[in-house]
Amino acid sequence: GNSVTQMEGPVTLSEEAFLTINCTYTATGYPSLFWYVQYPGEGLQLLLKATKADDKGSNKGFEATYRKETTSFHLEKGSVQVSDSAVYFCALSDQMGGGSYIPTFGRGTSLIVHP
C-alpha cells in the first residue's frame, strides 16, 4: 500500500536558520507529491506540489524536489522566520484499488522558530 514517512518533530530553529524536513514515500504507482502546512488555529492548506520526477515545487521561499530514485520529497527553506512556525504534512496522491485518488498523509512535523 501507500505510505508517507516524515521526520519526527518538533524541529526547533532560530530565525534565519536553514530548514530541512525529510519526507520519504512508498507508492504502488506514480504519485503526485504535496506539502501542506497547518498554522496554529487554522486548517491545513497547500504549500507546494510536484507531479513528476525531478519537478521542483516552490512557494513562500519553501522548495521540494520530487526524487523518484530515492522516493523522497524533502522540504527546504534557506532562511526561516518566526511566522513559519506551524505543522508541516507531506502527502502523496496515487490511484487506489477502486480507481479513486485518495491522498495519504504523513504524521506531520512541528516547526518552532525562535526570534
Add this chain to the structure above:
Amino acid sequence: GAGVSQSPSNKVTEKGKDVELRCDPISGHTALYWYRQSLGQGLEFLIYFQGNSAPDKSGLPSDRFSAERTGGSVSTLTIQRTQQEDSAVYLCASSSQGAKNSPLHFGNGTRLTVT
C-alpha cells in the same frame, strides 16, 4: 471566496451518544473527503465522495461510522454510540475534480471529545 466550512467547531458528547458532523465544501468541487486526526497521528482517511458515484468507504473504522452527501454538496458524518477512542479532530476537505494532481482544500475541523 468561501472555503470549506465545518460545524460544529467543537463537540463534547457522552459515551454512547450519537453525533453528527457537518461539512460544506467549496461550491463546484465534486470531490469531498473526510479524515480523522488523532493526537500525534497523521491524517487517517475515512470516506471519499466523487460526484454521483458510490462513495469509497474503505477507511471507515467500524459500522458505527457513516456519511452521506446530499445533492453533491453538503456532507454529514455520523458516529453512532460514540466511544472514547472516537475522540479526535475530524477534517473535511474538497477538491475540484478529485484528480491525482488536485490539491485538497481543508476546513478547520471539528474537535470531538467523548467523555
